[in-house]
Amino acid sequence: MDFKQEIERRRTFAIISHPDAGKTTLTEKLLLFGGAIHVAGAVKSNKIKKTATSDFMEIEKQRGISVATSVMGFEYDGYKVNILDTPGHQDFAEDTFRTLTAVDSVIIVIDAAKGVETQTRKLMQVCRMRNTPVIVFVNKMDRPANDPFDLLDEIESELSIGVRPLSWPIGSGDLFKGVYNLFESSLYLYEPSKQTVQEGVNVGLESEELDKRIGDSAAETLREEVETINGVYTEFDVEEYLKGKVAPVFFGSALNNFGVRELLHCFLKIAPKPQPSHAEERDVQPDENKFTGFVFKIHANMDPNHRNRIAFVKVCSGKFERGKGYKHVRLDKELKFSSPTAFMADKKSIIDEAYPGDIVGLPDTGNFKIGDSVSEGEKIHFRGLPSFSPELFRYIDNADPMKAKQLAKGIDQLMDEGVAQLFVHQFNGRKIIGTVGALQFEVIEYRLLHEYGAKCRYEGLSLYKACWIESDDEKELQEFKKRKVQYLAKDKDGRDVFLAESGFMLQMAQQDFKNIRFHFSSEF
Numbered sequence: 445m446d447f448k449q450e451i452e453r454r455r456t457f458a459i460i461s462h463p464d465a466g467k468t469t470l471t472e473k474l475l476l477f478g479g480a481i482h483v484a485g486a487v488k489s490n491k492i493k494k495t496a497t498s499d500f501m502e503i504e505k506q507r508g509i510s511v512a513t514s515v516m517g518f519e520y521d522g523y524k525v526n527i528l529d530t531p532g533h534q535d536f537a538e539d540t541f542r543t544l545t546a547v548d549s550v551i552i553v554i555d556a557a558k559g560v561e562t563q564t565r566k567l568m569q570v571c572r573m574r575n576t577p578v579i580v581f582v583n584k585m586d587r588p589a590n591d592p593f594d595l596l597d598e599i600e601s602e603l604s605i606g607v608r609p610l611s612w613p614i615g616s617g618d619l620f621k622g623v624y625n626l627f628e629s630s631l632y633l634y635e636p637s638k639q640t641v642q643e644g645v646n647v648g649l650e651s652e653e654l655d656k657r658i659g660d661s662a663a664e665t666l667r668e669e670v671e672t673i674n675g676v677y678t679e680f681d682v683e684e685y686l687k688g689k690v691a692p693v694f695f696g697s698a699l700n701n702f703g704v705r706e707l708l709h710c711f712l713k714i715a716p717k718p719q720p721s722h723a724e725e726r727d728v729q730p731d732e733n734k735f736t737g738f739v740f741k742i743h744a745n746m747d748p749n750h751r752n753r754i755a756f757v758k759v760c761s762g763k764f765e766r767g768k769g770y771k772h773v774r775l776d777k778e779l780k781f782s783s784p785t786a787f788m789a790d791k792k793s794i795i796d797e798a799y800p801g802d803i804v805g806l807p808d809t810g811n812f813k814i815g816d817s818v819s820e821g822e823k824i825h826f827r828g829l830p831s832f833s834p835e836l837f838r839y840i841d842n843a844d845p846m847k848a849k850q851l852a853k854g855i856d857q858l859m860d861e862g863v864a865q866l867f868v869h870q871f872n873g874r875k876i877i878g879t880v881g882a883l884q885f886e887v888i889e890y891r892l893l894h895e896y897g898a899k900c901r902y903e904g905l906s907l908y909k910a911c912w913i914e915s916d917d918e919k920e921l922q923e924f925k926k927r928k929v930q931y932l933a934k935d936k937d938g939r940d941v942f943l944a945e946s947g948f949m950l951q952m953a954q955q956d957f958k959n960i961r962f963h964f965s966s967e968f
């Protein structure tokens with residue numbers, strides 16, 4: 445197979461959902477199709493179920509599991525499918541945002557009884573920013589579900605995207621009889637089953653066969669509903685889907701492996717192949733000869749005695765080859781990787797080459813930071829990996845005077861991994877950790893102790909937001925800095941950050957300093 449064909453056959457995507465909608469179950473069923481696993485239950489959920497009081501061992505265990513399930517690749521029908529896993533827990537939302545920068549499309553799973561939930565809404569905002577193509581899978585139709593038309597309206601308004609059903613449910617819960625595939629005009633009858641897959645039968649909507657199979661009344665309702673669908677929704681347009689404007693919608697039950705194959709088949713047919721990546725200097729096309737890639741995730745090793753990490757690199761262009769020297773752009777240094785890994789289902793193995801769309805795991809001893817670019821020599825900086833303005837803040841102090849060095853190193857490395865953000869207060873010189881979720885503070889404290897032998901102490905800091913500031917009006921910027929000297933910090937790259945104590949304070953600052961721009965993500 446030549447280079448171009450290798451690119452064409454790759455499909456790299458993420459499944460996103462609100463916790464418990466069925467993301468893990470759907471992932472597992474897709475892997476079963478790919479023959480990547482053979483029994484249900486093989487994929488462990490990459491989520492931290494405990495929310496209020498977190499159990500450290502649980503966090504550690506989850507971290508270990510999420511390495512294995514970070515990327516799941518499998519071959520199906522000539523395609524190479526790469527599923528990128530995202531953490532379910534909302535405190536790890538930043539991880540998810542970054543993972544979404546490495547995919548070409550997403551499948552959103554929605555619980556048919558719960559509709560669109562908060563986490564889905566937030567994740568969808570990121571997809572919208574990037575115009576990522578979206579397919580929706582409405583799951584758990586074997587349980588009493590909301591009216592499908594109401595669900596479609598809700599998806600459309602809550603997620604701000606057009607919808608087009610490509611399959612239609614016949615009843616739900618105990619009365620769930622199956623789905624009618626509008627794409628192929630075929631009927632899939634439902635039998636609760638966790639392992640086997642039902643074949644669809646071609647049954648015309650008007651045929652008597654339909655009445656025979658699902659009963660007169662269900663057949664009548666189905667005919668009416670399909671007529672309404674055809675009246676309300678325009679025909680499905682793949683181009684609109686690829687632009688992120690319309691999401692095809694499927695109904696099914698992941699747990700019962702129902703509707704999953706139709707989803708997969710349609711996905712393979714319409715989902716985008718690897719797309720161009722945007723760098724500060726230029727757009728990078730996947731089929732360029734030279735290799736480029738960027739780090740979107742760093743995972744620390746489970747074994748505290750070996751501080752090795754794995755940097756997850758998305759291949760943007762060219763062929764990645766084992767043992768070849770590549771340039772680490774930020775450090776301006778050549779690095780060779782003798783044991784790059786790829787991920788097939790729940791296994792990790794050393795690979796010799798990788799193509800655009802693939803994710804390569806590079807063993808790392810501390811060279812990489814999130815967002816770093818790797819190339820064959822070109823100075824290129826990929827965009828799209830912003831830090832978001834954190835919402836929770838604490839001062840972090842050293843609690844063991846003998847271990848100051850270890851603490852500083854530990855904090856630096858954890859920040860490189862993107863666990864949280866570090867700011868230095870310009871007024872008192874103290875270090876501030878900013879996060880999007882409370883769990884991160886515990887993770888940091890635990891990991892500093894167990895991986896670096898350092899003890900930290902937190903002190904609460906009540907802030908509304910930290911935002912990046914810039915201005916073309918140097919005089920006004922200086923005036924702002926003079927007036928707000930107690931509320932200024934620098935981020936890890938030395939950029940100015942304003943620490944607003946309240947929404948009101950931020951509003952006042954915006955009003956008083958009209959020529960200053962306040963940014964809520966680090967990329968502007």
Ligand code: G4P
Nearest residue numbers: 461463464465466467468469532583584587697698699700
């Ligand atoms: P998540 O990754 O999105 O958080 O969800 P996950 O797949 O773990 O599914 C959450 C729960 O919903 C699981 O039950 C799972 O079995 C169930 N589920 C998933 N798909 C369906 C479906 O189509 N129908 C029904 N009825 N249930 C479904 P659990 O009890 O939390 O976990 P488990 O003990 O079954 O693993």
